Amino acid sequence: MTVDLGGGFSLRRAAADDHAAMRMVCLRTGDSGKDATGREDDPDLLGILYAVPYQVLEPDFAFVVETEGGVCGYVLGALDTPHFNQQLERDWFAPLRQQVSDPGPDQSRWRGSDWARYRIHHPELVFPPALRPYPSHGHIDLLPEAQGRGxxxxxxEILMHGLATAGSPGLFLGVSPTNRRARHFYAKLGFATLTSANLPRRTTFMARRLPSPVRDTPNRGGGRGPGRPR
Ligand SMILES: CC(C)(COP(=O)(O)OP(=O)(O)OC[C@H]1O[C@@H](n2cnc3c(N)ncnc32)[C@H](O)[C@@H]1OP(=O)(O)O)[C@@H](O)C(=O)NCCC(=O)NCCS
Incomplete structure (x- = not known):
């Protein structure tokens, strides 16, 4: 499946061969949407935490955006976040801990990518009650050359359509509070900020319901539904 996105960009399902490119995109967008290269001493850890496991554990909802020059973005999803979190802990973080040392909790001693090493040993795999209406979650990162073109x-929309078709009633995203651009983008796509005391404070959670593909056909007032792969 390849979807023509226009302007020389296309989207296809991600494959294991894309892991290096996914890590690169994650690094170059990893500082609240900006390039995190200068901040990290290990260029791979961001992608190992936040991008590659989606292709491995949820391949049906992992897509890359490509142009002539190669992969320039991805959109990733997990259908059932609590189930994904269990898999992530068991099949991803547990083996990784054998290879990465824990820098310990004293943040004043952290250097470079120590924050990511700590996260591998102490992942925040929470699913508080406020997220229950939105069991799916996603990530999207595009390199600057792919941004601002729709x-x-x-x-x-392709990710949301896939998740809705698989039966998901709702999707949430975790956004850095300083990433204003992403918050505006998600708001344009119908996501609203969740405010609940039981959500972790360091992340802004935005969520929206997904139309049921059976119940909400476009002509029956279901609102502006997610698009379909063409
Ligand atoms: C955030 C990001 C995914 C948005 O994708 P994009 O392709 O640049 O956005 P689009 O061109 O599709 O814009 C979609 C809509 O959002 C709006 N939008 C995008 N950026 C905006 C901004 N900074 N302010 C206001 N609206 C904005 C557009 O106007 C557009 O609205 P419209 O469709 O009604 O005209 C992309 O810029 C990106 O990957 N940034 C770096 C990584 C990042 O921050 N990822 C999110 C981490 S949570």
Missing amino acids: IGRQAM
Whole structure:
């Protein structure tokens, strides 16, 4: 399946061969949407935490955006977050801990990518009650050359359509509070900020319901539903 996104960009399902490119995109967008290269001493850990496991554990909802020059973005989803979190702990973080040392909890001693090493040993795999209406979650990152061209909207619509078709009633995203651009983008796509005391404070959670593909056909007032792969 390949979807033409226009302007020389296309979207296809991600494969294991894309892991290096996914890690690169994650690094180059990993500082609240900006390039995190200068901050990290291990260029791979961000992608190992936040991008690659989706292709491995949820391949049906992992897509890359490509242009002539290669992969320039991805959109990733997990259908059932509590189930994904269990898999992530058992099949991803547990083996990784054998290879990465824990820098310990004293943040004043952390250097470079120590924050990511700590996260591998102490992942925040929470699913508080406020998220229950939105069991799926997603991530999207596009390199600067792919931004501002409508690609993010199309990619998110494809992900939302896939999740809705698989039966998900709702999707949430975790956004850095300082990433204003991403918050505006998600708001444009119908996501609202969740406010609940039981949500972790360091992340802004945005969520929206997904139309049931059976119940909410476009002509029956179901609102602006997610797009379909063409
Ligand atoms: C955030 C991101 C995914 C948005 O994708 P994009 O392709 O640049 O956005 P699009 O061009 O599809 O814009 C979609 C809509 O959002 C709006 N939008 C995008 N950026 C905006 C901004 N900074 N302010 C206001 N609206 C914005 C667009 O106007 C557009 O609205 P419209 O469809 O009604 O015209 C992309 O810029 C990106 O990957 N940034 C770096 C990584 C990142 O921050 N990822 C999110 C981490 S949570």
